[in-house]
Amino acid sequence: MGEKKKSSKIIWFVLLAIVTVVLCYLFTVVYFFFISPYNIALKIGFWPFLNEKDVGKMYLDATTQINFKTMDENFDNVEVSIVGVNVSKDGYILAPLSEFSAWDASVQISVFTKSGTAYKGEMVYMDENYNLAVLKCKNMDGSNKAIKIPYVNIASKDEYIKDTKVIMTSMNTRTRAFTSSYQSGVIEDTDYFASVPKKVEGIATRDFTVSYGFIVSTNLNSSFQGGLVFNKKGRFLGFSFGTLLEFNIPDGQYFVQPAYGAKNFIKNVFAMNGQPYQNLLVETVCGFDISEGVDMTETLGSVQGRDTFYFDGKWNPITAEITEFCHSENKGFYLFKDFVYNDKTVSAGAILTDVKVNGKTTKIEVRNDLIDALYGAKKGSPVEFKYLQAGQTETLSFTV
DSSP states (O other), rough: HHHHHHHHHHHHHHHHHHOOOOHHHHHHHIIIIISSTBBBBHHHOTTTOHHHHHHHHHHHEEEEEEEEEEOTTOOOOEEEEEEEEEEEETTTTEEEGGGGTTOTTSSOOEEEEETSSSEEEEEEEETTTTTEEEEEEETTTOOOOOOOOOBOOOOOOOGGOTEEEEEEEEETTTTTTTTTTEEEEEEEEEEEEEEEEEEEEEEEEEESSSEEEEEEEEEEOOOOOOOOEEETTTTEEEEEGGGOOOOOOTTEEEEEEEEETTTHHHHHHTTTTTTTOOOOOHOOOOOOOOHHOOOOHOOOOOOOTTTTTEEETTEEEEHHHHHHHHHHHOOOOEEOOOOEEEEEEOOTEEEOOOEEEEEEEEOOSSSHHHHHHHHHHHTTEEEEEEEETTTTTEEEEEEE
16 A cells, blocks of 8 residues: 555656646746747747748848948949848847948948837947958937847857758848748858959959858759858858859859857957947958968959059059968968067068967968957957968967
8 A cells, every 4th residue: 555655656746747847848938939039049949849931930030131321333322231130139230241332430220120120220340351240239219228139149160060951031122121031951061262352443353352151052043142041050150142153153052151250259249338349459460361362362453463462452562472372382371461469579471370369279271260269369368379480480479
């Protein structure tokens, strides 16, 4: 008889535990779906029964349309529309920096959401290395009301894996109707780079334009130029650029510039509470890797002939040192200007080969290796450069 009572108690304890878990789960689902419906990643994580269509609709909710008025080359007023994505509950929008080429600080930006709300957009950070602009949403009436836009998390570098299924979203930015759509795809190439030309004085040039990213293919040959790419775990992967590289990529494939580079500096942007952010360490390093150097110096047709290339906002002569670097097999980052920081200097022409930040050493093969490492340096972080100068290996240590 005693054994039956003991067994009965165990059964009741098990049932009570199951009911408690189910109720906690349901409470969590109700909370994230109805009380705090803006964190898309958490909604996806706590609701396993969502199909691709449901996830696609959630991502569209985090998609924004960024509008501003400017003048074109004929001095006619035009309205520019750009696709962005909200990556914070406070309303921080990521968008492709290259799309803001006609914008200046005096031009007012408006951010429209899929739900129909509108905000003022303030530019708080521009990053050429990752072609990313960061905007802060502010209420039109100047109040401190909470920003209510669904948001996603930015993917980490290790989430860019070949054969990963992704969801691409796009929208019609030609009208204010804000019509949008989504489509599934798969990552085919995770280690891809290509050159995106821009025109200076009517001449095709390269300047911070060798973009590292990945290739996504879709079943349908529809346009996702400037669209957004997500994985199925609630993470934002990057911006799709199809037509910019139409000569390099077959129909139905898109070059995607990754957004993981934003993860480090975005924390600092948030900490600035919407104020413009500046990273002097990153901005002080001016140069290019071998792929970028070859691409810029071998571009034909410049205002000064084949012996010049466009970099850092002007035409420059191709020196013997630059030619040697571009034709060498050494990996590294060529310093185009003197690096001067905290009274420490590395002269122009040096080739950075390694950087150590907070005790972690990164070997520099491409620009992004260097930039990723430097974004990880915070105030008080020890930094060490290893570089080649006049054939000798040198080191430079300083504190941020």
